[in-house]
Structures are given as C-alpha cells and as structure tokens.
Amino acid sequence: MNELFIYNTEARKKERFIPIDPKNVRMYVCGVTVYGNAHIGNARPYTAFDILFRLLRHRYGEDHVTYARNITDIDDKIMQRATDEGVGIKAISRRYAKIFQADIAELGSLVPTLEPKATDHLPEMIKMMRTLIEKGHAYEAEGHVMFDVTSMSNYGRLSRHSRDELVAGARVDVAPYKRDAADFVLWKPSSKDQVGWGSPWGRGRPGWHLECSCMIEKHLGVEIDIHAGGQDLIFPHHENEIAQSECAHGHNFVRYWMHNGYLTVDGVKMSKSLGNFHTIREVLDQHGGEATRLSLLTAHYRQPVDFSHDNATEQKRRLDRWYRLTDGIEASDTVPETVIDALSDDLNTPMAIAALDALASPKTAADLKAGANFMGFLMQSNESWFRGEVPEGVSTEAIEAMIQARNQARLNKDFAESDRIRDSLLEQGIVLEDSADGTIWRRAD
Ligand SMILES: [Zn+2]
Structure with a gap:
C-alpha cells in the first residue's frame, strides 16, 4: 500500500x-x-x-x-x-x-x-x-x-x-x-x-x-x-x-x-433566483443515493464539480452495468490496490472510479464489488436496484435464464434459436449487449 x-x-x-x-x-x-x-x-x-x-x-x-x-x-x-x-x-x-x-x-x-x-x-x-x-x-x-x-x-x-x-x-x-x-x-x-x-x-x-x-x-x-x-x-x-x-x-x-471546491448546477452557480437550486432531497428522489454519490465523486474534491441531471443519469447507467456484472457474486476479501492507491493520492476519486471501470468484467467482478463497496457503491441487492427497471411481467430471473439458454444455443451454433431469444427479450423491452466478456442486459430506452 x-x-x-x-x-x-x-x-x-x-x-x-x-x-x-x-x-x-x-x-x-x-x-x-x-x-x-x-x-x-x-x-x-x-x-x-x-x-x-x-x-x-x-x-x-x-x-x-x-x-x-x-x-x-x-x-x-x-x-x-x-x-x-x-x-x-x-x-x-x-x-x-x-x-x-x-x-x-x-x-x-x-x-x-x-x-x-x-x-x-x-x-x-x-x-x-x-x-x-x-x-x-x-x-x-x-x-x-x-x-x-x-x-x-x-x-x-x-x-x-x-x-x-x-x-x-x-x-x-x-x-x-x-x-x-x-x-x-x-x-x-x-x-x-x-x-x-x-x-x-x-x-x-x-x-x-x-x-x-x-x-x-x-x-x-x-x-x-x-x-x-x-x-x-x-x-x-x-x-x-x-x-x-x-x-x-x-x-x-x-x-x-x-x-x-464549489458545486455548480448545469455549469452555473446555484441560486434560488436562477431556478437551479436543488435540495439534497429533490436530487435523491430523482436519482437515488448511489447515482447522486457517484456524480458528486466524478470530479476531484478540490476541483469544481458540475451537477447535472445528464451526469447523474450517466452515473446511473454506469452503476446499472456494475450491478449486472456483480449479480450473485461475492465481493473479494480485499479492496483492489488500484482503488486504494488512487484514493491515497489526495482522494483521487476520478482515478478510483476509472479503476473500478477497469475491473468491470466478469473475470474481475468480485474485485469490482469489493472496490465499489469500499467507496459506498453496490450496497443494494440487484433485485432492489433494478426494481422499476424491469418491465412489468418480466423477472430478472427469467431474463437471466433466457440469456443462459441463448448462450447454450450459440455454443450449439443454433443461431436461429439464439436470435429468437434475443428478439423475444427485445419485445419485452430488454436489450442484450454482447462483448468478449459475456452478455449483459439493460432496459430498452
Ligand atoms: Zn467549523
């Protein structure tokens, strides 16, 4: 260390x-x-x-x-x-x-x-x-x-x-x-x-x-x-x-x-007369605790930070990805050194967040979870995090089961079946994203 x-x-x-x-x-x-x-x-x-x-x-x-x-x-x-x-x-x-x-x-x-x-x-x-x-x-x-x-x-x-x-x-x-x-x-x-x-x-x-x-x-x-x-x-x-x-x-x-440093809202100083004055409560009600926390930590603490709904939404997406990757995964016992080292350099939170992103793959999901937990993220169950995210009538278990079935179909080179499953999920409002590290899902915009 x-x-x-x-x-x-x-x-x-x-x-x-x-x-x-x-x-x-x-x-x-x-x-x-x-x-x-x-x-x-x-x-x-x-x-x-x-x-x-x-x-x-x-x-x-x-x-x-x-x-x-x-x-x-x-x-x-x-x-x-x-x-x-x-x-x-x-x-x-x-x-x-x-x-x-x-x-x-x-x-x-x-x-x-x-x-x-x-x-x-x-x-x-x-x-x-x-x-x-x-x-x-x-x-x-x-x-x-x-x-x-x-x-x-x-x-x-x-x-x-x-x-x-x-x-x-x-x-x-x-x-x-x-x-x-x-x-x-x-x-x-x-x-x-x-x-x-x-x-x-x-x-x-x-x-x-x-x-x-x-x-x-x-x-x-x-x-x-x-x-x-x-x-x-x-x-x-x-x-x-x-x-x-x-x-x-x-x-x-x-x-x-x-x-x-100071906080601005949409690039300008917050003030009641400008109508860009937000209480903590209003922001929490709109974006939730973890996305708000992450957006506050995306700037180094000595630099100004600009709060915007777009940024909070972007951080919510980042957290969605981290949550999906760590679903059902137990956090490692130790906090990743890359996270500790970034924070040990005058609380460099942007660098620590980048270190978490670098761990955002199925192979290192346990480390991602440990590092995120250390900074106060991924503290909820996936079920409660995605509540309201999954379209009505669809369960996260059902989505995961269909992804498994699709993976099996792809292994069997049954691409017609794999496409059928993907299209069926899309009809239910779920988009699949494939990468070298595996498949993750998100709600269609
Ligand atoms: Zn004082």
Whole structure:
C-alpha cells in the first residue's frame, strides 16, 4: 500500500500524511447549520470526506479513527425561522438535523463517530473565552466578547489574506466597540425576546467560530490531524478557529487542512433566483443515493464539480452495468490496490472510479464489488436496484435464464434459436449487449 498524500491548504501543497497517533487518528468536518433543507452543494464535503474517513479506517483500523462532524444548532437563521413559525429553536434544529442525517445516510456516507451539537457546549465556550481574555487575546465590549486579531502575530496565515481582505471579511460585524476593524465576535448579547445563555459578560449567545474550536477541544483534543470543510470556510471561519484554539492553548491546532471546491448546477452557480437550486432531497428522489454519490465523486474534491441531471443519469447507467456484472457474486476479501492507491493520492476519486471501470468484467467482478463497496457503491441487492427497471411481467430471473439458454444455443451454433431469444427479450423491452466478456442486459430506452 502506497503512502497517503493529502493536499494541505495551509502549506499549499500535497504532503505525506503522518498521524499524530496512529492508534487514534482524529478528523473534524464542519457540519451544517440546521435551519432549512440542505442543498446539493452541502452534500459535497460529506461525501468527499466520507471517502477520507473510509480510507483512514482502512489504513489505521476501524477502531483507530475518530471522525467528528458537528451540528450548529444556534444561529440567527435558526432563531429567525423559529420566530416565523412561532416555535422554539430546538423544534427547528431537531427537525432539520434529522432531515440532514437521513439525506447524508441515503447518499451512502458512514455515520461519523461523533456528532456534537453546539448548544451542548456552552460551559466549554465560556471557559475558552475566559482563557482568551486572561491571555490578552480577547476583550469585553458592550456585552460582546471580541477576539483581538492584533494579539496574534500570524493571524491570517491559512487564507494568506492581506490586511485589507481581513478587514473586508470582518466588515459584516462593523461596530464602534471594535478595537480593530478585523476583530471578530466570540459572544454577542441577546435581547429579552432572543434565545440566550447566562455568561460573565451578560446574557447572550456564541459566535459561530467559537463553537467549532470548543467542540474540537472537548472531543478530539488540543491538536488534531485533519480539519476539513468547503473552501468557502477558509476565511473567516477556519482562520478564526485557528486564532481561538491556538491562542487559548498555546499549541498548534491542526496538522492538515483540507477544503473541497464549489458545486455548480448545469455549469452555473446555484441560486434560488436562477431556478437551479436543488435540495439534497429533490436530487435523491430523482436519482437515488448511489447515482447522486457517484456524480458528486466524478470530479476531484478540490476541483469544481458540475451537477447535472445528464451526469447523474450517466452515473446511473454506469452503476446499472456494475450491478449486472456483480449479480450473485461475492465481493473479494480485499479492496483492489488500484482503488486504494488512487484514493491515497489526495482522494483521487476520478482515478478510483476509472479503476473500478477497469475491473468491470466478469473475470474481475468480485474485485469490482469489493472496490465499489469500499467507496459506498453496490450496497443494494440487484433485485432492489433494478426494481422499476424491469418491465412489468418480466423477472430478472427469467431474463437471466433466457440469456443462459441463448448462450447454450450459440455454443450449439443454433443461431436461429439464439436470435429468437434475443428478439423475444427485445419485445419485452430488454436489450442484450454482447462483448468478449459475456452478455449483459439493460432496459430498452
Ligand atoms: Zn467549523
């Protein structure tokens, strides 16, 4: 097995992965803010980094990898939705967390080891803010607790943003009580009718960045191996996580930062006004979990991926072929090395999919199944996969039996009989495709 290389955003290059403790490899992926149905772009990190989780488990052992993916269950958008519906924030966050978890499970991603919720960590957040104030990295101002970016000499090192960009990124929080325009919020006050928690600085609620720093410290430790998320999180979110954790602990926070690229739909950015906004649920209902997962993985995770119905349909066809080839075949005990090697090169999923295609023949069907299963594919029985595919009144068993009979007729050089069987299947809506490796069938278009 080759070494594992991953592209580290902080170093801006591929690096060999060396875990802090191979007996407990720790990875964290920023989760979703649960205030509505997640869109298909949200699904990308949770499929790409699911592949990472699987690969780490393969390399270090299933019990030696801890994957935490948080749930942000306090946020102004959640509060707004709760107000609109006249319910508490828990009613909103529980509803959408459940939907999100069901969507991601249907996409074939493994359940993370831990799914901590922000609101379960208020004591940890208050403790971290106290530490940051004591060490001179944060200050209180008008019920807020602000992080003082001038107190950290290498603030901005992950995004490599200029001073102007850092200020522009923090501009959303323009406020007279800021000492520096780039300072960011750790804690903000809540009005009487807003959700809030008691703190030494008055009743309020945490800033988003603080949540992740505290959940990571509590569940994974002061320093972790891999922190991942969408590239839109590099600044300010991840930059600010680094600032909080490193200034509170006086210790390096993350060894490897990984970021996935954007998702477009039909070549353009998804937006509600363009009418190309798809929730994960809509896509799953139309294309199913495995075809959606495969279409998300056809691009390398750092590259943009374009989602289109044509691409999802194409991936469905590819899966149909893999399913037919592996029908009744038991997967090999070992995952093919070509698949592991491709993924070990910075999660090269297009190369891994090509490796699976290279195994797509009757002779290597057991390896195809092992490799596909490893990546979260061919997880259904053929019967359930092709349900709805086989025209009414035809069974897959009957089709297979007729293919067998046709093969026998061809062996006997009885081509009239072989053609009769083929035409009879075609009348029932089934097309046969012959190749050097054997015969497969598909539903006629
Ligand atoms: Zn985060």
